[in-house]
Amino acid sequence: MSFVTRTTDPATEAPAALDVVGVSHSYGRRRALDNVSFSVRPSSFAVLLGLNGAGKSTLFSLITRLFATRSGAIRIFGFDVGGTPGEALRRLGVVFQARTLDLDLSIAQNLAYHAALHGIGARQARDRMQSVLEQVEMADRAKDKVRDLSGGEMRRVEIARSLLHRPRMLLLDEPTVGLDIKARADILAHVRGLVAREGIGVLWATHLIDEVETSDDVVVLHRGRLLDKGNVGEVASRAGAPDMGAAFAKLTGASRIEGEAR
Numbered sequence: 039m040s041f042v043t044r045t046t047d048p049a050t051e052a053p054a055a056l057d058v059v060g061v062s063h064s065y066g067r068r069r070a071l072d073n074v075s076f077s078v079r080p081s082s083f084a085v086l087l088g089l090n091g092a093g094k095s096t097l098f099s100l101i102t103r104l105f106a107t108r109s110g111a112i113r114i115f116g117f118d119v120g121g122t123p124g125e126a127l128r129r130l131g132v133v134f135q136a137r138t139l140d141l142d143l144s145i146a147q148n149l150a151y152h153a154a155l156h157g158i159g160a161r162q163a164r165d166r167m168q169s170v171l172e173q174v175e176m177a178d179r180a181k182d183k184v185r186d187l188s189g190g191e192m193r194r195v196e197i198a199r200s201l202l203h204r205p206r207m208l209l210l211d212e213p214t215v216g217l218d219i220k221a222r223a224d225i226l227a228h229v230r231g232l233v234a235r236e237g238i239g240v241l242w243a244t245h246l247i248d249e250v251e252t253s254d255d256v257v258v259l260h261r262g263r264l265l266d267k268g269n270v271g272e273v274a275s276r277a278g279a280p281d282m283g284a285a286f287a288k289l290t291g292a293s294r295i296e297g298e299a300r
C-alpha cells in the first residue's frame with residue numbers, strides 16, 4: 039500500500055517524505071479542508087488531483103506554514119511543520135501557482151537572491167545554481183533576463199530555484215497552468231526526472247487527469263474532502279472504473295474530465 043497515515047514506512051522505518059494527518063481548515067464558516075490524511079513516500083511522484091475549489095492551494099498554504107495548522111498535523115520527513123518548522127521546511131521546496139520571478143533580473147540574479155534568503159553563501163550558491171539549472175536544462179541561459187523567457191522556461195527556472203537548498207520533498211501547485219501541450223509535457227518530464235534521478239518526493243497538484251501516469255500515487259480531493267488515495271490501479275478499481283479519468287469523474291461527479299490546459 040503506497041499511502042499510509044503513519045509517520046514511518048513499516049518496511050524501512052523511514053519517515054514519509056510528507057505526512058498529512060487529520061488536517062482541517064476553515065475560512066470563517068467555510069470548511070475548505072475536512073479531516074484530510076495522506077502520505078507521500080520518499081522518491082515517489084504523487085498527484086493531488088482536485089477540481090477548482092477542492093482545497094489544493096489551502097493544503098499547500100498549510101504545508102508551507104503560510105497558514106498555521108489549527109487542527110491535525112503535517113510532517114516533512116518526520117518533522118512537524120508547527121513544532122520544528124526549521125527542520126521541516128529546510129527539507130521542502132515549493133513551486134507556487136503564481137509566478138514569482140523578478141522579470142527585470144536575470145535568471146542568475148533571481149536565483150542568487152533566493153539563495154541569499156536561504157542563507158546559502160555566495161560560492162556555494164554559484165555551484166548550486168549551476169547544478170539546479172543543469173537539472174532543468176537552463177544552464178546556458180543563466181545570464182538571460184527572465185522577461186525574455188517563455189512561460190515553460192520560467193517554470194523550469196522556478197523549479198530550479200525551489201531546488202537550491204537541496205530539498206528532499208517538492209510541492210508544485212498546478213505548475214502547468216497556462217502552458218501549451220509541449221511545455222506541459224516538458225515540465226512533467228523534468229519533475230519526473232528529479233524523482234528518478236535525485237530521489238526527491240513530489241506532490242504535484244493538478245485538475246488535469248492526463249498528467250497522471252499509471253505508476254503514480256494519487257490523492258483525490260473534492261470540496262475539501264479526501265475521496266480516495268493510493269496507486270492509480272487501486273483507486274480506479276475501487277471506483278469500479280476502467281482508468282483514472284473515469285474514476286475521477288465517478289468520484290467527483292464531474293460531467294466531463296478536463297484534459298486540456300485552462
Ligand SMILES: Nc1ncnc2c1ncn2[C@@H]1O[C@H](COP(=O)(O)OP(=O)(O)OP(=O)(O)O)[C@@H](O)[C@H]1O
Binds near residue numbers: 068
Ligand atoms: N482566502 C480565502 N477566503 C475565503 N475562502 C477561501 C479563501 N481561499 C480559498 N477559499 C475557499 O476555500 C475553498 C478551497 O479553495 P482552494 O483555493 O484551496 O482550492 P483549489 O483546489 O486550490 O482550487 P483552484 O484550483 O481553483 O485554485 C474554496 O471554496 C475557496 O473558495
